[in-house]
Amino acid sequence: xxxxxxxxxxxxxxxxxxxxxxxxxxxxxxxxxxxxxxxxxxxxxxxxxxxxxxxxxxxxxxxxxxxxxxxxxxxxxxxxxxxxxxxxxxxxxxxxxxxxxxxxxxxxxxxxxxxxxxxxxxxxxxxxxxxxxxxxxxxxxxxxxxxxxxxxxxxxxxxxxxxxxxxxxxxxxxxxxxxxxxxxxxxxxxxxxxxxxxxxxxxxxxxxxxxxx
Amino acid sequence: xxxxxxxxxxxxxxxxxxxxxxxxxxxxxxxxxxxxxxxxxxxxxxxxxxxxxxxxxxxxxxxxxxxxxxxxxxxxxxxxxxxxxxxxxxxxxxxxxxxxxxxxxxxxxxxxxxxxxxxxxxxxxxxxxxxxxxxxxxxxxxxxxxxxxxxxxxxxxxxxxxxxxxxxxxxxxxxxxxxxxxxxxxxxxxxxxxxxxxxxxxxxxxxxxxxxx
Numbered sequence: 001x002x003x004x005x006x007x008x009x010x011x012x013x014x015x016x017x018x019x020x021x022x023x024x025x026x027x028x029x030x031x032x033x034x035x036x037x038x039x040x041x042x043x044x045x046x047x048x049x050x051x052x053x054x055x056x057x058x059x060x061x062x063x064x065x066x067x068x069x070x071x072x073x074x075x076x077x078x079x080x081x082x083x084x085x086x087x088x089x090x091x092x093x094x095x096x097x098x099x100x101x102x103x104x105x106x107x108x109x110x111x112x113x114x115x116x117x118x119x120x121x122x123x124x125x126x127x128x129x130x131x132x133x134x135x136x137x138x139x140x141x142x143x144x145x146x147x148x149x150x151x152x153x154x155x156x157x158x159x160x161x162x163x164x165x166x167x168x169x170x171x172x173x174x175x176x177x178x179x180x181x182x183x184x185x186x187x188x189x190x191x192x193x194x195x196x197x198x199x200x201x202x203x204x205x206x207x208x209x210x211x212x213x
Numbered sequence: 214x215x216x217x218x219x220x221x222x223x224x225x226x227x228x229x230x231x232x233x234x235x236x237x238x239x240x241x242x243x244x245x246x247x248x249x250x251x252x253x254x255x256x257x258x259x260x261x262x263x264x265x266x267x268x269x270x271x272x273x274x275x276x277x278x279x280x281x282x283x284x285x286x287x288x289x290x291x292x293x294x295x296x297x298x299x300x301x302x303x304x305x306x307x308x309x310x311x312x313x314x315x316x317x318x319x320x321x322x323x324x325x326x327x328x329x330x331x332x333x334x335x336x337x338x339x340x341x342x343x344x345x346x347x348x349x350x351x352x353x354x355x356x357x358x359x360x361x362x363x364x365x366x367x368x369x370x371x372x373x374x375x376x377x378x379x380x381x382x383x384x385x386x387x388x389x390x391x392x393x394x395x396x397x398x399x400x401x402x403x404x405x406x407x408x409x410x411x412x413x414x415x416x417x418x419x420x421x422x423x424x425x426x
Contacts, residue, residue, distance in 0.1 A: 073317060080305065093282060103286040135344075
């Protein structure tokens with residue numbers, strides 16, 4: 001694959017982030033070499049003046065560095081890596097439908113399921129602000145709604161779009177498979193559980209790096 | 214353009230929604246005919262059993278209907294309509310960078326700027342729940358951050374990606390140009406204001422339908 005990427009690819013990431021793991025997993029599935037530059041988001045390392053000026057003015061990771069250019073937003077980086085591969089469907093409707101699930105992931109899934117994991121498993125409930133604590137029930141309900149929608153969708157199919165794995169599956173897998181760290185119950189979502197197993201069985205699959213330091 | 218779309222295209226929408234307007238505007242810029250099916254989100258018409266079963270199990274508009282298939286998520290519908298046109302850059306990095314701004318729009322921009330417009334201009338502050346009122350300051354700050362980032366990005370370029378208008382501009386335009394309805398001040402963001410004028414001057418541009426009933 002390397003000849004398709006004349007520029008060095010560097011992932012600016014925190015290994016505890018599911019958004020970063022998406023990109024690692026896609027690179028592994030495709031056999032694409034990826035250099036890693038780690039940051040500790042808990043120490044504000046993505047808010048330093050250097051990071052904001054040189055890597056991402058939005059102060060967030062992951063950022064995929066392609067030569068001397070920087071690409072923020074995890075799902076945009078997934079798209080960049082996978083263009084021209086079987087992880088993006090050939091069919092026009094399916095390709096847009098894949099993006100549909102990736103936008104769903106960033107709008108309905110990640111702000112609820114990833115945020116509760118971050119708050120409960122990393123920040124710790126005792127350290128949350130009063131306003132954050134007040135938002136937990138709404139995020140819990142919205143996260144359950146997202147999981148229910150996924151479970152219903154997977155009742156009649158093995159993958160989110162078309163007949164094979166696509167970026168939609170990888171984007172949704174990243175925070176779904178660790179949702180229990182945010183106190184979401186997965187075992188009642190049997191279609192989701194079987195799909196998680198399917199993703200983990202893909203040739204080239206790599207697990208998420210250890211969540212603990 | 215019609216020969217590129219053998220199936221009838223129908224937009225399921227509420228004309229007050231900026232997410233729906235994105236799709237109308239792209240169809241207008243491309244000269245693509247689009248049938249319209251209107252719903253009133255204030256009356257819960259996108260939560261009816263029929264809508265959930267037949268149009269979008271997620272209970273949201275817009276949905277682009279392509280023949281007998283349904284495509285939710287505004288930015289996925291934008292992608293579907295614009296594939297193969299000049300609204301999607303040819304360059305691989307630019308294409309991913311366009312998606313980067315579209316994911317930014319759905320993650321950092323819409324949940325703050327569109328939500329405050331909806332709460333303040335449509336629901337009315339007096340009818341908000343206590344929890345919604347408590348979220349206003351955080352959404353105000355996050356929305357201002359998004360506008361500041363856009364203004365900084367536009368300081369050195371006319372369009373978000375590459376040298377010409379792309380889906381990134383249309384996606385960000387929809388709720389930015391009506392942000393004042395959510396009590397965001399635009400006139401201090403001079404680069405944003407000039408870019409709004411540029412979008413409004415595009416050949417084929419159509420304004421957002423009247424916000425009032």
